[in-house]
Amino acid sequence: MSSLITIEVNKEDMKFSAAHFTIFSATERERLHGHNFRVSMSISSPANRNGLAFSYKILKDKMRALCDELDEYTLLPAQSQYLALKHEGDAIVAHFNGETLWFAKSDCKLLPIPNTTVEAFATYLLDRFLHDDDFVSRYDIAQVEMKVSSGPGQWGSCIWREASDI
Numbered sequence: 001m002s003s004l005i006t007i008e009v010n011k012e013d014m015k016f017s018a019a020h021f022t023i024f025s026a027t028e029r030e031r032l033h034g035h036n037f038r039v040s041m042s043i044s045s046p047a048n049r050n051g052l053a054f055s056y057k058i059l060k061d062k063m064r065a066l067c068d069e070l071d072e073y074t075l076l077p078a079q080s081q082y083l084a085l086k087h088e089g090d091a092i093v094a095h096f097n098g099e100t101l102w103f104a105k106s107d108c109k110l111l112p113i114p115n116t117t118v119e120a121f122a123t124y125l126l127d128r129f130l131h132d133d134d135f136v137s138r139y140d141i142a143q144v145e146m147k148v149s150s151g152p153g154q155w156g157s158c159i160w161r162e163a164s165d166i
């Protein structure tokens with residue numbers, strides 16, 4: 001079996017400051033609050049004779065751009081089974097468990113995720129990374145892991161593996 005080499009990037013500026021609230025059930029959610037979310041990504045590929053997987057500068061540039069897209073917004077889950085979102089003029093109106101929540105549209109970003117949890121953010125960012133360009137096909141990639149933290153000591157992650165490795 002060939003060995004894998006792994007590159008990890010988790011630079012200080014791979015982060016996004018955002019407001020959110022986690023929904024725990026049809027009737028239970030957190031109040032709106034914020035975090036400085038941190039992002040880390042690891043990519044593994046088969047060891048090669050050149051001793052270089054790829055220049056990790058590509059990863060840092062890509063991850064900084066993805067984090068910037070989420071920075072300084074209230075992040076809302078557009079695929080929640082419990083939260084209904086409607087556009088009304090320059091507001092986003094959310095309905096949860098009989099309650100109405102109003103947000104300024106210009107402050108919000110609706111994401112195609114079921115909840116605003118670290119694991120859902122990690123899944124979203126991994127999907128964006130894998131599908132926004134042909135990085136995985138350009139390089140011989142075996143595995144990509146995306147991790148998101150809402151604070152020290154707590155992370156959620158999502159892993160993609162090359163089909164033959166599963």
Ligand SMILES: Nc1nc2c(c(=O)[nH]1)N=C([C@H](O)[C@H](O)COP(=O)(O)OP(=O)(O)OP(=O)(O)O)CN2
Nearest residue numbers: 020021022030033035116117118119150151154156
């Ligand atoms: N599986 C998950 N569980 C929780 C998530 C999550 O993203 N995935 N998020 C939260 C809350 O958003 C909360 O803000 C963070 O949780 P909490 O335990 O309150 O942690 P703190 O950031 O406040 O840090 P402490 O130092 O532990 O107080 C909850 N659950």
